[in-house]
Amino acid sequence: MNPRGAEAGRPLGDSLYDAVLLTPRFQLLLVLAFAAFAFFSKLDGHGLANYDDCIYAQQGKEILATGNWLTIHIEGRPVFDTPPLFPWLVTLSYKIFGVGEYAARFPSALGGLLAVAMTYLLARKLFNPWVGFFSAFVLAATIPFARYARHALRDVPLAFLVCLAILALVLALQKDRRYFLLWGVSIAACLAMKSILGLLPLAISGLYILAARKWSVLREPYFWLGNLLLTVVGLAWYAHQYWLHGQAFVEGHFVQLIWSYGVVKGSHSWGSHLYYLQELATGYWPWLPFSLIGGVKLWKAGKGMRDERTTLLLLWVMVYLVGLSLAGAKNIRYLLPLFPATAVLSGYALDQLLAERGKRIFVRGAALFTVIGALVVNATPLPLSSEREVEVRVLAPYVKHFVDQGARVIASPEVHFNKNNALLFYSDHGATPVKLAPKRLQRAFAGSGLVLCLVRRAEVPAVSRSVPEARLVREAGELVLLANRELDIRGIKTW
Secondary structure (H helix, E strand, O other): OOOOOOOOOOOOOOOOHHHHHHHHHHHHHHHHHHHHHHHHOOOOOOOOOOHHHHHHHHHHHHHHHHHHOOOOOOEEEEEEOOOOOOHHHHHHHHHOOOOOHHHHHHHHHHHHHHHHHHHHHHHHHHHHHHHHHHHHHHOOHHHHHHHOOOOOOOOOHHHHHHHHHHHHHHHHHOOOHHHHHHHHHHHHHHHHHHHHHHHHHHHHHHHHHOOOOHHEEEEEEHHHHHHHHHHHHHHHHHHHHHHHOOOOOHHHHHHHHHEEEEEHOOOHHHHHHHHHHHHHHHHHOOHHHHHHHHHHHHHHHOHHHHHHHHHHHHHHHHHHHHHHOOOOOOOOHHHHHHHHHHHHHHHHHHHHOHHHHHHHHHHHHHHHHHHHHHHHHOOOOOOOOOOHHHHHHHHHHHHHOOOOOOEEEEEOOOHHHHEEEEEEEEHHHOOEEOOHHHHHHHHHHHOOOOOOOOOHHOOOOOEEEOOOEEEEEEOOOOOOEOOOOOOOOOOOOOO
């Protein structure tokens, strides 16, 4: 796994400009600057998505409110479908930046930046600094990866942890067996981040050791210490939750999440199994051709799977593609931990395809794009993300104001399903779902206390017929807030 050719790590030009621009250290700084610009610019102020950004953001708020770091809560109720690592990171971010959208997204953006750095280090270790630079740039410029790095979601930080585990495996096998300790802790963190999907890097590692015939590691004490760390640290939270909650935890996590959602949910037709291949074919551009070219070139150069680098990267790709394709629930973001591997394949292709002049042009273009892009994006109103949950953000101050004074809030089933997580995060109060049948509505509005009701605009006539005393509080797009009496809304600070 030595660098290819005498050019690796050596400036390609004779000028002082090239001597700086083309050094590995500058290239790493450049690609990190590009990733920081892409992931952190305008991270605040455009709303969190109801699913699943607001869920994790709210879980962090409830950790702050309750002081309970071990059992995750939503609306004061324990939930067992979310391992604790990402809510912990969100909570720590709140402690640093204060509760808000930026802090909720910060752990994911930081995970993206670290994933780019790990991809650089891994590709440089496997090949040379040029492959490291190209691979890291490809990952940072992969649209799905960059998009989800700007969400309050677990998948990008998981990609960092997977890449860290694979890098630790390579270093343990090539350099120092003590890196198996880092390998074990990294996979344990994957388990604490994404439950059973956190075991996929363990599958990659095991298959790689078998395929590369690294039998000697089975006699290494650090290998078994790494496995011990993986088991003890990785299963500690699960054991604690079972000890504390018993069958409720088993039902919520293993039956509902892993079996019903992860295995049973969705179609298991051939079309469903091809979902990720179809998503890559349509959405992994412009890097898909380079990944395929890199895979073919690496296969030929290494004479198939006899090259350990080929074995590792192709196993990484196949384990995620096959494992996730056989699962029930599917989403392109679940595939994000695969992208460092495809980025390395693309980086290898670019290193092989570009001559010295082409590499100089690529680096100069990347530097120019980073500087100009950062200036344009941060100095102008140009948006990087879509506005989300605008309706809820408009109505949330009214809900918070009156519920803090003792009001109850209800919502139609459709609004509750699509908006309640956002309502909870932005107003600190969730709604109770109530069917729009006349008797149900009349009972919900009955009594002397104040009742607020969230419905779609098209549902207002049904409420008005059943509850003639219902009064309009505020409209926001297709979302309408009603109450069972006239309200004075003057002085309420709105978004």
